Amino acid sequence: MSLFILSAVLGAAFLHALWNGLVRGGASRVHVMMVLSAVQGGIGLVLGFFSPFPGAEVWPWLAASALVHTAYKTFLTFAYEHGDLSRVYPLARGTAPLIVLVVGAAFGTDHLAVSEALGIAVLGAGIFLLATGVFTSGESVRLLPYAMGAALATASYTLIDGQGARIGGNAAAYVAWMFAADGVLFALVMSVLRGRGAWPARAGVWGAGSVAAVASYASYAIVVWAMTEAPIALVAAIRETSIVFGVVIGWLVFRERMTWVKGASALMIAAGVAITRL
Template identity: 55%
Template sequence: MTLFVFLSVLFAAFLHALWNALIKVGVSKVTGMLIMTLVQGAAGLLIALSRPWPAAEVLPWLAASGLFHAGYKLFLAFAYEQGDLSRVYPIARGTAPMIVTGISALFLADMIAPLEYAGILILGTGIAVMARGAFTNGESRRLVPLALGSALMTAGYSLVDGLGARVSGDAMMYVGWLFALDALLFTPICLALRGRSVLRASARDWVTGGLAAAASYGAYAIAVWAMTQAPIALVAALRETSILFAVLIGWLVFGDRMDRGKAIAAGLIVSGMALTRL
């Protein structure tokens, strides 16, 4: 992984933490997620229409990715209704790279050095320490299966999109059609689960959702491009440094308590990140 790709993925990680924070501050997490999906879906369609039409072999990857993304955001929105950003986010984001690494090692051709595996393992340990508060601080246990469901969806779309973008040969086109399809799938699911009330939103909700959409689109476009330049498992693991950004946002903006466990976990995450660069 080159330095430019490394820094690009770090910036994508910050953007990912930012849009999650924006969704978390909203009154209705599902409505906020829907607004974000609609805005980035419209932007994705405009960009996709400016690019060449995807080849037939790309369409199954896009369809699978749209389903994974819709499931991911649904699980995540429900999880945020049950717990704080600093608890849900580490569980949801932390489990995914372990799944991706295992599948990549068994079935994909990407070569990952032992030191990079060590970095991924340390990242995972830091994430596990960060998530322990769900079991020790009297928080809702319901957030755990919801966050794990989000993690499974994340692992699914990480693998599908990394391979799909390589097949397409045009990451910008791929991401554009992906977000357009995501909006097409996610909207009826939200309406079926929450009814028309999910569409009730203030002007402030639309502004917040629009900002979240911009951050989300930028974060994922960078990540998918990076997966065409470096091993998928390594990019997916490095993206999880967004947990560190999320903890800092929670501490400095939301006033979350920074205890010793969070500080240790943050140190492990930074150490794991450094190892992936050696």
């Protein structure tokens, strides 16, 4: 992986933590996520019309991705209704690189060097350590099934989108049409689950959701492009450094308690990224 791609993926990691912080900080997580999804869909639709139309071989991947992204947003929204950013975020993101590594190795979609595999393992261990607070600090265990659902969805769409973008040959067009479809699906799902209460009315929610949407779209577009240029599992692992940014945002913005476990975990995550560069 080149230094340019590494820098781009790290920037995407920060943007990912930023939009999660905006969702977590909203008075209604559902409302912010609804705006985020709608704005993402609008951006995708506009950009899609200025991009090559995907071929028939790409649409099954786009459909599967839209479904999984909708599941991810649903699980993540409900998880943030029960837990802090510095707990939900690591747990939701943390297991995904390991799942991607195992599945990718099993199906032979990517070849990883020993140092890259070791770096992913260290990175995953740091993420799991960071998430242990959910069991020891008295936080609601109701966040666990939602966070784990988000983690499984993350691993799934990482594998789907990495292959789908490669087959399509145009990462920008792929991301645009995927988010357009996801925006419609997520609105339908949340309308069924929450009814009219899922739709926001306050102007402030639209502002926060729109900023979150731009950050989310840019973050994922960078990642999907990177997955067409570098091993999928490696890109997915480095992207998880967003957890370091998430912990800092939780600490400084939301005044969440910083512990030695969080500090040690952040160092392990940084070490994991360094090892992948050996």
